Amino acid sequence: xxxxxxxxxxxxxxxxxxxxxxxxxxxxxxxxxxxxxxxxxxxxxxxxxxxxxxxxxxxxxxxxxxxxxxxxxxxxxxxxxxxxxxxxxxxxxxxxxxxxxxxxxxxxxxxxxxxxxxxxxxxxxxxxxxxxxxxxxxxxxxxxxxxxxxxxxxxxxxxxxxxxxxxxxxxxxxxxxxxxxxxxxxxxxxxxxxxxxxxxxxxxx
Numbered sequence: 001x002x003x004x005x006x007x008x009x010x011x012x013x014x015x016x017x018x019x020x021x022x023x024x025x026x027x028x029x030x031x032x033x034x035x036x037x038x039x040x041x042x043x044x045x046x047x048x049x050x051x052x053x054x055x056x057x058x059x060x061x062x063x064x065x066x067x068x069x070x071x072x073x074x075x076x077x078x079x080x081x082x083x084x085x086x087x088x089x090x091x092x093x094x095x096x097x098x099x100x101x102x103x104x105x106x107x108x109x110x111x112x113x114x115x116x117x118x119x120x121x122x123x124x125x126x127x128x129x130x131x132x133x134x135x136x137x138x139x140x141x142x143x144x145x146x147x148x149x150x151x152x153x154x155x156x157x158x159x160x161x162x163x164x165x166x167x168x169x170x171x172x173x174x175x176x177x178x179x180x181x182x183x184x185x186x187x188x189x190x191x192x193x194x195x196x197x198x199x200x201x202x203x204x205x
Contacts, residue, residue, distance in 0.1 A: 050171050051196045054180040057123055057133040057169050061182050062191040064090055064121050067108070069157040069189050075101055078160060082150045083138045083167065090135075092119040095152050123169075136170035136179060137201035142186060147203055151184065158189040168201040 068079040077096030084091065092108075094101045094117070103116040124131050140148040142163040154160040165184040172178050179201070181194040 050178050051180075053129050053133050054169055054171050054178065054196055055193070056128055057126065057171075058180050058182050058193045060121060060123070060126060061090065061167060061169070062193060064092060064119075065153075065182075065184055065189075065191045067119075068092055068153045072153045072155055073157045076155045077101055078152050078154050080150055080152045083135055085135045085137070085149065088122065088124045088134050090121040090123075092121075093117060133169055133171050136168040137203060138168070139166050139201070139203070140164070141166055145202060153189060156189070159184065159186055162186055170200075 064081060068081050071077075071094075072079045075096075075098075077094065077098055080093050080095035082091045082093070092104070094104065104119055106116070108119045109116055123129060123133055123135065126133075137147070138149050139145045140151075140159075140161065140163040145166070148165070151165045152160045159165055164186040167182040167184075169180050169182070170177055177200065178196050178198055180196050183192045183194070184190075185192070
């Protein structure tokens with residue numbers, strides 16, 4: 001028959017006082033953390049780089065809209081933004097009656113063809129976007145969405161057709177596609193940028 005001291009020694013061997021069980025728990029937590037990291041890496045849609053690229057592209061597009069507004073207000077005329085989804089670019093041109101304004105200020109003409117009547121924003125070659133952000137769709141809205149690939153800003157800095165205008169930008173492919181929406185307000189011409197989401201536009205994709 002074992003003595004009390006022997007039982008105590010057996011108990012100490014099973015449940016040692018050196019904190020071995022705490023160390024084992026720590027190992028389990030480390031494994032769980034590593035698994036979480038692996039899962040996160042396997043889901044590129046959650047990568048912050050995707051949202052950073054989309055937001056950077058959205059701000060570039062918003063800047064082009066603001067430039068068109070400034071030109072329209074300054075020169076009291078119309079300026080057009082054309083969205084070429086296939087070529088993934090935006091072209092700014094004068095759309096008013098005064099042909100003397102067709103030639104844009106030289107500091108605004110940045111396209112390689114050096115056409116003085118066009119300013120081109122090519123998202124495929126824009127720095128920092130790595131060619132991954134694309135124009136997914138464009139539409140006017142009032143009160144229903146209608147596909148439209150251009151918007152004309154008038155002298156008041158607002159769309160001349162009195163409709164809001166939406167632009168969807170996309171990053172990623174297949175199930176990893178993520179979008180961000182840019183809205184040009186019909187009454188003020190101001191631009192707002194939405195948050196990244198997985199909702200595709202109702203057309204154009």
